[in-house]
Amino acid sequence: MQTLIAITALGVFCLIAEIFNLRKLLVPVTVVGLLAVLGLTLQLWSIDPALDTRYTSMIAVDGFASAFSTLFVLLTLFLVLMSDTFYQEHPTKFSDFVAIKIFLLAGAVAMVSFTNLSMFFLGIEVLSISLYVLAASKRLDIKSNEAGMKYFLMGSFASGIILFGICLIYGAMMSFDVTFIKEMSRSAELPIWFPIGIILVVIGMLFKIAAAPFHFWAPDVYEGSPALTTATMSTLAKVTAMATLFKLLSVMNADIDSKFQMVIVVVSILSMSIGNLMALRQDNVKRMLAFSGISHAGFMLMALLSISNAGSMLLYYAAAYALAGIAAFAVIVSVTGDGGNETTARFNGLGKTHPLLAAILTASLLSMAGIPIFSGFFAKFMLFSQTIQSGYLFLVIVGVINSIISVGYYFKLILAMYTKEAGEGKQAVPLVYTIVAVLSIAFNIIIGLYPALVTDLLG
C-alpha cells in the first residue's frame, strides 16, 4: 500500500511541478522518486505481508505483487527516462504525460496487489483511462485520434463486460473480497452467475492483453499512438493485464476445469497463430510489434494451464518480454522519433550507421524470437516445459511452429538493418535512448544467463 501511495504522490508532484515551472527538474526528480519507490517496494517485500494487516481488505503485498510491482516500476522508470527527449516538442504538456505515466503505474500496481475486486476494477480503469489519454495524446494527428477513439470505445466496452462480470460474482458471493470468494467457491453449490461472472471478467482481461479474438484493437491502436505510448502499451500494459488475469484466476478459483482450459488453449492457439501470421505481412514496425505482442499474449496464456505453479514462470516471461520490448522501442523511438515514417525501410542500413543500436534491436528481436542466451529463450522454454508437464504437448507443438513463423518477421527487420543501404544521412541519437536500450537489453541478457535471479523470487 505504501508503494501505491508513494507512486500516487509522485504523480501528484508531477502535476504540481508544472504549476511551479519545474519542468527541467521533472524527469530527474521523477526518476529519483521512482528509484525510491523501487527501494520501498523491495524493502516492503522483505516484510511478511501477513504482518501488515492495515490494508488487507483492499491490498495485499505478497511476493507476486511485489515482484510484479518491481518490474512495473522498472519499466516505468525506463519509459519516463525516455519521455524527456520524446516530448521535446510539447513542453507544455510534458509534465502531464509524465504524470499520466506515473498514475498508470499506480493503476498497474493496484491491479497486481488487489484483494478486493473494487480495487481491481479501479486499477484497471486507472490504467485504461491513462492509456486512452496517452493514445490520443497527439491532438492534431488524425492517426493518434483514431487510435485513441478506437481504444477508448473498445476499452470501455470491455470495461462494461468486466464490470458486469464483477457484478455477477458479487451477486453470487455477496462480497468483493477475493479471499472470501475463494473460500466460498470451494463450498456449496453456486449459482450459475458465478462462473459466468468469472468468464466475463476473464474475457475483459483477454481484451486487455489483446488475445484473439479480442485483439483487433491492438494493431490499430499501437500503430496510431505515439511511439512511446505504444511502448507503454506493449510492455507495461500488456504484462500488467497478463499478471492480473493470472492473479485473478489463481486467487479466485485455483482449479480451472478442463472445459475452461480448452477455451484457454483455443484462445492461446488463435492468438499465437493470428499474431504471427499477420505480423509477417506488416511493414509498419509498431504494427508488426503489435501483432508480435498478440502472439506473445498467446504464449503467456499457456501459463494459465498450470496456474498453481506458473507464477514465477509468468513473471520471467513478462520480464523477458517487457525488457526486450523496451529495448526494441528505445531503438525504434530513436530512429523514427515522434511520428513520421515507421516502416521497416526506415531501419535500412542501421547496422552501418548505428551499429550499437542495430545490435540492441537485433538482440531484443532475438530475445522475442526465443534464441538462447537472451531471456526470451528461457521464458519460452519454461513455458513449454511447464505446459508439457500439464499434458498439452499439442499446444507446445503449435507454439513451436509459431516460434518458427515469428523468426520470419523478426528477421525481416534484422535483414533490413544489415543488408540494405541507408537511405538518409546519419542522424544523431539522443544519449538517453541509448542508455535505456543498453540497460534494458543488459537486464534481459543477465536474467537470460541467470534465470534464477527472477524465477527464485517467487519461490
Place this chain on the structure above:
Amino acid sequence: MDVTTILLLLLVGAVATFLAGDKLASKVALVFSLGTLGVSLSLLNQLLQGTDISFVGTWIDNPKVALAFKADGLAMAMVLLTTALTPLIVFSSFGNHFNNSKNFYALVLFMAFAMAGTFLAADGLLYYIFWELALIPIYFIALVWGNGDAEERKKAVLKFFIYTLGGSLFMLIAFAYLYSKAGSFLLEDLYNLDLSAGEESWIFLAFFLAYAIKIPIIPFHTWQAKVYQKAPTVGTMLLSGIMLKMGLYSVIRWQLPIAPHAAKEYMPILIGLSIAGVIYGSIVALRQKDLKKLLAYSSLAHVGLIAAGCYTLTLDGLSGAVAQMIAHGFVIVGLFFVAEIIYRRYETRTITDMGGIRTQTPKFTSMFMILVLASVALPGTYNFVGEFTVLYSLSQANLWFAVLGGTTIILGAYYMLKMFQNVMLGETNAKAFADVTSSEAITLVAIIAFLLFFGLYPKPITDLVEPTLKEILAVINK
C-alpha cells in the same frame, strides 16, 4: 585446468578481437585461436594421463540446469577438430579484406565458442543453448559478408536460419518432455530414463528433424547449397567443416542413446535415407556449374555416408563416422579454401570460366590434387580410414547398404576428377594465375599433413574416441 578454459578463452578472444579494432582483429583472432588450440592440446594430454578435465557446476535450480561440460574422448576429439580448424580458417582468410573485420573475426571466434560448447555440454539444455547459439554468428557472417546478389542471399540465409531453427525447436520440445520425465537434463539421467516405445519414437523423430536439417540428410538439405554458395568462404568453412559435425556428433551423443529402441526400429529407413543422400548428392554434384555448390553437394554426399555409419549402431559405424567427420572437416575446409584461392585470382566461381591453371601453378595443383584425392578417400588419407570403416559397418548391417553406399567411391571420383579437370587442366588459361602465397600454402599444407599422417596412423584418434563410443553403445544396447 578443465575444459571451461577452452570456452572462456574463445569467448575472451571474441571480445578482445572486437575491441582490437579493424586492423588488428585478424591477428588477435589468430592468436586466440592458436592459444585455444594449445590449451586444448594440453587438456588432451591431461585427459590421456587420466586427469578428469570435465566440469560440473550449478547454474539454474528451477528448471534444474547444470553447467556440465563432459570431456571424454569423443567430445575432446570434436573440440580439437574445432580448435584446430578455427586457426586454420582464420589464417586462411588473411588474404581477404573484410569491412568491419573486428565484427567479423569476433563472430568467427564466437561461433567457435558455441560449437565447442555444443560438443562439450553434458546437460541437455546447456547443449541446446550452445546449439542455437552457433546459428547466430553464422547467420550474420553469411548475411553481411556473403557474396552474390543481396536479395537472393538474404532469402537463402533466412531460409537456412528458419529451417534449422525450426528443426531444433522440435528437439527443444523433446528435451522439455524428457525433463518432465527425468527431472534433470544431465546426460546420464537422460540415458537412464525408461521411456515407452511411443515416447521414444516421437522423441527420436523430434531429434531427427533437428539433426536431419543440420547434417543435412535428404530431403532436408535444400538450404545447404545456396548458403554455401552465398556465404563468404570463411563461413562456408565453418559451416561445412565444423557445424555439420555438430549434427552428426549429436546423433551419436544424444539421439541414439536416449532413444535406442526407436533407433533400432528405424535403422533401415534411416540408413536408406542417408545412403540415398550419398547417391543423390553425388549425382547432383556432377553437373554443378558453381565450384562452391559442387563442393556443397559433395559435402551432402559425404555426410550422408557418415550419417549412415552413425545409424548402424555398431562400434565400427560410430568410430568410422567419427573418423570420417574429422577427415571430412579438414578436407572440405581445404577444398573450400582452394575455391577461395581461385576466386581471389579469377574472381569467379563458375567452373567453365576456369581451366588451364595447372601450368601456371604447379605447387597449388599438387595440393589441390591431394585434397581431391583425400576427398575421394584414396587409401593413405584419413578419409579412407573413415570411409572404409563406415562401409565395413554398413556391410555388416546389409551388404546392399555397403554396395549402394560404396557407389560414393565411384561417383565421388567421377565428379571430383571432372571438376579437377575442368578447373585445373587443359590449355593454359589466358588469365595469369599467381602461385599460392606462403600463407595460403601453409594452410593447405597443414591440412594435407594432418590428413596424410592420420591416414597412415589413425590409431591415436581411434584410441581416443573408442572408449566413449563403447560406453554409448553400452547405453544403446542396455
Place this chain on the structure above:
Amino acid sequence: MNNILNQIGIENYIFLSVLLFCIGVFGVLYRRNAIIVFMSIEIMLNAVNLLFVAFSTYHQDSEGQVFVFFSMAVAAAEVAVGLAILVSVFRNLGSIDIDNLKNLKG
C-alpha cells in the same frame, strides 16, 4: 425492501439488467454515431449498476452500493476522456461517424 425483492425475485432483476446490457451492446454494435455508441456503453454500465444495487439489497450488504459509486465515478472519468477524444476527432475529421475511422488497418 426485503419484501419487494421477495415479491419480485432476484432473477427478474438479473433479466432486466441483462436485457438493458444487451440493449447497450446492440447499440454499440449497430449505431455509427460515436456519441450514441458512448451512450450505449453508458447504458451497459448503468445496467450493471442497477444489478449491483439489486444484489446489494438482496444480500443486505452495503458494499455493492459503494461499488456503484466507484463505477459511476469511473464512468464519468471515462466519458470525460472519451468526449475529449471525440472533440479532437471532430476537429480533425469534421465528423463523428466511427465508420470514418479507417485509416488504421491491415
Place this chain on the structure above:
Amino acid sequence: MEKNLALVLLLSPFVGFLFNIFFGKKVSRTVSGAIGTLTVVLSFLLSICFFSQLNQSGKPFEFSVFDWIQVSNFKLDFGILLDQLSLLWLLFVTGIGSLIHLYSISYMHDDENMHKFFAYLNLFVFFMITLVVGSNLLVMFIGWEGVGLCSYLLIGFWYKNQDYNDAAKKAFIMNRVGDLGFLIGMFIIGALFSTLNYAEIKTALAAGNADTALLGVAALCLFIGATGKSAQLPLYTWLPDAMAGPTPVSALIHAATMVTAGIFMVTRMNFVFDLTPDVQNIIAIVGALTALVAASIGLLQNDIKKVLAYSTVSQLGLMFLALGFGAYNVAVFHVITHAFFKACLFLGSGSVIHGLHGEQDMRNMGGLRKAMPITFWTMMISTLAIAGIFPFAGFWSKDEILMVAFEHNKVLYVIASIASIMTAFYMFRLMYLTFFREFRGTEEQKHHLHESPSLITIPLIILAVLAVIGGAINLPGSMWLTHFLEPILGKHEAHALGTHEFMLMGVALVGALVGILWANAKYIKQAFVPKSDAEITGFNKTIYDKYYVDEFYTFLIVKPINGLSNFFRTTLEPALGKVVFSFGSLANGLGTQGKKIQNGNIGLYLFVFVIGVCAIITYLFIAQ
C-alpha cells in the same frame, strides 16, 4: 636388419618420388631421371637379395610395420610379407621398372615436366611394391588404389589435352568400379574370418567352417575388382584409352605390371577361389571371352599402341582363363613372359613413335626396318614370342594355358585358340605395316628417320633377350616356377609330356603360323594398306569402332547419370526447395488474407468481440 632392408626396398622409390617432386625442377633433367632410375634399381637389387635368400631358406619373411586401421572384430596392421609369390612379382616389377625408367630418361628428355614424370613413375613403383608385398588385403588395397592413381596421373600426363584427361579420368573411374567390388569382397572376408591377413584367412579356411555361399560372393566381388584393374570384360574399355599416356607408361603400367595386379590378387587368394568353383567358371569364361573380343578388335586397329593395348587385354584374358581353371602357376608364368615381350613391344613402339615424332597411325608408317634395325629386331623377336612361335617365351606359357584349357573345357579351348590365331595375325599385321615396304609418312618425317639412342635400345635388347629365353623358367621338363610357387599354390602335377601334349603344341604352333601367313598374304603380298576411317564400312566398321562398347556404356550409364543429374539439378532441387518455401508462402498468404479482415472498422471489431464472448459462454454453459 632384414626388416630395414625390406623397408628400404619398399621406400626407395618413394624417396625418389619425394626428391623429384620437391627438387626435380631444380636439378637437371638427367639428374632427376637418374635418381628416379637408381631408386628403382636399388629396389631391384634388394629384391634379388631377398630372392636368393628365400631360395636358400625357403621361409617367407613377414613382419608388421605399424598398426593401421582397427575395426570391431579385427585389427589391421601395415604388414609386409615377402614370400615366393611377392618376390617373384617384385623381381619383374622392379626389374622391368628399372629398364623402363632407363628408357624414359631418353624418351622423355624433351619434356619440360620430366621430373614429374619420374616422380609419378617412382610413385607407381612404390605403390606397386606395396600392392605386392602387403601381408593383408587392405595393404594390397593401398597399392591397388595407389597404382590406379598413378595410372591416372600418367595417362593425363599431357594435361593440356582434354581428351587425354578424359582418358585418365575414365581409367580411374572404371578402376574404381572394380575397387568397390574389391572393397565389398574384403568386407565379406573380414566379416567371415575376422582378419584380412592372407595366412590367417588360409588357416581359417583350412579349419573348414566357411559359409561357402557368402564366400562365393566375396570371391566374385574380388574378381570384379580384378576385372577393373586387369581390364577384363566388362570393364576393359579404359585400357585402350589409357594409351594416351607417354609410351613408357603404357609399357610399364598398362602392359607389364599394374594390369597384372588382378592376376596377382587372384593368385594370392587362390585358397578362396579354389573353394568356389562357380566363380572359377565365371573367371574362365570371362577370361576367354575377353581374349576373343579384344583380339578381334585388335585385328583392325590402326593406332600402333591401340593394337598393343588390345593385345594386352587379350593376353590378360588368357591369363584369367588359366586362373579360372585353377592353374595359377600357368597364369603367373604367362604374366612373366608377357611382361617381357609386351614391355619390349611397347618400348619398341615408343621408339618408333619417338623416331616419327609422335606419329602413331600405322597407315603413315612402313619400311622402318632399315632406319631402325634394333627396334625392328627386338620387336620382331617379341612378336614371335607373343604369337607363340617355338622356342620363344610366349610359346611355352601360352601353350600351357591352351593345354590347361583343353583339359578342362574344349569350348573355351577353341575360343582361346582362335584368339591366339588372331593375335598372331594382328601382331604381324603391325610388324608388316610398320617395318616393311615403303614409308608412307611425310617427306619431313622421312628425312628425320633415325634409330633411337642407346638408352632406348639397351632396354629393348635386354627385354628381347628375356623374351627369347624367358620360357626357360617353366619348361615342361623342369617346371622350376611351378615348384618354386608350391608353398603358395600347393602341388600341381607336372604334365607328362605325352603325345597329347605334343599334339597340342603342334596345333598351337600351326595356328600361329596360319595367323602369320594370313597377315603376310594380306599385307605383304597384296600390299594392303588399311583404309582411312571414313571408308570403313559394314562389320569391319563395327569391329573398328570396338563393337560400340564405349558408346553403349555412354548410352546406358554415363548419359542417364548425367541426365539424372540435370534433372535433379534443374527440377528436383528447386522443387524440394519450393516445398520448404511453400510453408513460408502459405504463412505469408494467410497473413495477406488476414489483413483484409483487419479492415479498421470498429463495428466489425466489436462484432467479433461479441461473437467471441457468445461463443465462449455458449461453449461453457449452454452446450453441455
